[in-house]
Amino acid sequence: MQSTTYDTTPEESSRAVLVSLVTDEVKRSGIDPVYSLEELVALAETAGVEVLTTLSQNREKKDTRLFIGKGKVQELKLIADELGANTAIFDQELSGAQVRNLEEELDLKIIDRTQLILDIFAQRAKTREGIIQVELAQLSYLLPRLAGQGRNLSRLGGGIGSRGPGESKLETDRRHIRGRIDELKRQIAEVEKNRVQQRQRRQKSGTVQVALVGYTNAGKSTLLRQLTDADVYVQNQLFATLDPTSRTLELPGGREIVLTDTVGFIQNLPHHLIAAFRATLEEVNQANLVLHVVDASSAMLNDQMKVVNQLLEELGAVDKPQIQIYNKKDLCTPEQLQLLPENEWNLRVSAYDEKDMDKLLHRLQEELTGGTVKYRIPAARGDLSAQLYKMGEVISQDFDEEYIVSEVRLHKGESEKYAYLLEDYKV
Numbered sequence: 001m002q003s004t005t006y007d008t009t010p011e012e013s014s015r016a017v018l019v020s021l022v023t024d025e026v027k028r029s030g031i032d033p034v035y036s037l038e039e040l041v042a043l044a045e046t047a048g049v050e051v052l053t054t055l056s057q058n059r060e061k062k063d064t065r066l067f068i069g070k071g072k073v074q075e076l077k078l079i080a081d082e083l084g085a086n087t088a089i090f091d092q093e094l095s096g097a098q099v100r101n102l103e104e105e106l107d108l109k110i111i112d113r114t115q116l117i118l119d120i121f122a123q124r125a126k127t128r129e130g131i132i133q134v135e136l137a138q139l140s141y142l143l144p145r146l147a148g149q150g151r152n153l154s155r156l157g158g159g160i161g162s163r164g165p166g167e168s169k170l171e172t173d174r175r176h177i178r179g180r181i182d183e184l185k186r187q188i189a190e191v192e193k194n195r196v197q198q199r200q201r202r203q204k205s206g207t208v209q210v211a212l213v214g215y216t217n218a219g220k221s222t223l224l225r226q227l228t229d230a231d232v233y234v235q236n237q238l239f240a241t242l243d244p245t246s247r248t249l250e251l252p253g254g255r256e257i258v259l260t261d262t263v264g265f266i267q268n269l270p271h272h273l274i275a276a277f278r279a280t281l282e283e284v285n286q287a288n289l290v291l292h293v294v295d296a297s298s299a300m301l302n303d304q305m306k307v308v309n310q311l312l313e314e315l316g317a318v319d320k321p322q323i324q325i326y327n328k329k330d331l332c333t334p335e336q337l338q339l340l341p342e343n344e345w346n347l348r349v350s351a352y353d354e355k356d357m358d359k360l361l362h363r364l365q366e367e368l369t370g371g372t373v374k375y376r377i378p379a380a381r382g383d384l385s386a387q388l389y390k391m392g393e394v395i396s397q398d399f400d401e402e403y404i405v406s407e408v409r410l411h412k413g414e415s416e417k418y419a420y421l422l423e424d425y426k427v
């Protein structure tokens with residue numbers, strides 16, 4: 001496979017000032033800018049950047065040319081000089097022209113939040129699928145910004161000097177990137193085909209799938225590890241997990257289900273990334289049950305839950321049965337704990353507490369296993385057969401003239417949603 005590296009990586013020795021612009025638009029968006037900036041610090045550190053200080057500006061709207069106000073640019077320049085910074089990282093997305101203008105004014109490498117997240121993803125991608133998806137997201141982000149660009153994009157294609165490439169070089173680069181984007185999309189389509197086949201196989205065999213979703217660093221991988229002894233990467237850092245990992249989990253009653261760990265969510269997740277990762281995130285749509293893992297000790301718990309639910313909505317997975325797992329309860333203050341609901345759809349746990357894991361397993365058992373029912377459905381009614389698979393595990397199928405007789409082990413909850421459609425076909 002031909003592979004090209006597009007090095008937009010903050011260098012090992014990046015020493016950065018982090019900058020946030022709070023416009024009226026940001027205020028209206030409901031994103032807490034202070035928290036967002038804190039998160040940017042964590043993101044930068046995850047990417048290996050040394051964060052020197054942060055700076056923010058309140059302004060009605062962004063400056064078209066420089067993003068932040070002219071006076072603020074001067075202030076940033078002074079601070080950067082004083083602290084010996086070589087990079088400025090902005091908490092919002094910049095246009096290509098803004099990057100160029102800021103680089104010229106400041107003589108610093110300019111990076112925005114999107115680029116930083118893409119960069120972390122690029123560091124993390126391990127599987128072929130992950131690597132393709134990240135590269136596609138990076139190129140889709142770069143392409144419109146590729147116009148006599150500044151320093152941090154100038155190493156595109158490798159070996160170019162420290163200024164932007166000449167115009168003819170630029171055209172070649174553009175064409176090259178477009179070609180590469182097409183190629184990556186083709187590869188992703190292929191991967192998607194494989195996933196669909198895998199999915200169909202799982203559906204046929206009636207495998208029940210449970211997806212762990214949640215904000216980054218909530219403890220999804222830890223839960224997978226604690227529940228299945230899976231050897232997965234657990235780190236106190238953002239986006240430790242990139243590729244979905246599935247493991248078999250045996251419920252207390254002996255039934256086996258598949259538990260899948262997914263990439264963490266974050267506010268302002270770059271649009272290109274969501275688009276590129278759609279095939280991976282589709283896994284969530286296939287789940288019979290979603291476990292929404294929440295870091296209960298976070299002060300931003302409600303905002304984080306909102307972000308996750310919005311993304312689930314975008315993926316079309318918001319109607320799935322969902323159990324909230326309030327994790328890290330050991331780190332909560334008594335006041336925090338008191339505010340957390342506890343009932344069948346909301347569990348307070350600590351991933352490291354065996355009793356809590358037992359409680360979770362029993363809850364899964366209760367949710368995912370019901371009685372068995374037989375249905376006799378006309379063979380021509382593929383639509384009704386499809387409903388069967390949503391209702392539970394199809395454990396046997398026999399043909400009876402023009403009919404298919406299926407025995408289904410119902411999933412509690414799910415089955416209730418569809419039962420009325422099939423009421424007339426019960427045997």
Ligand SMILES: Nc1nc2c(ncn2[C@@H]2O[C@H](COP(=O)(O)OP(=O)(O)OP(=O)(O)O)[C@@H](O)[C@H]2O)c(=O)[nH]1
Pocket residue numbers: 214215216217218219220221222223233234235236237238239240241242263264265327328329330331349350351352
């Ligand atoms: N104290 C405490 N720490 C926990 C608990 N669960 C997870 N952690 C820690 O939280 C950090 C993040 O855990 P991960 O399992 O990597 O989180 P994740 O949700 O998979 O994160 P991403 O893959 O980055 O999205 C690790 O340092 C864990 O050890 C818990 O119940 N209590």
Ligand SMILES: [Mg+2]
Pocket residue numbers: 220221222233234240241261
């Ligand atoms: Mg993880």
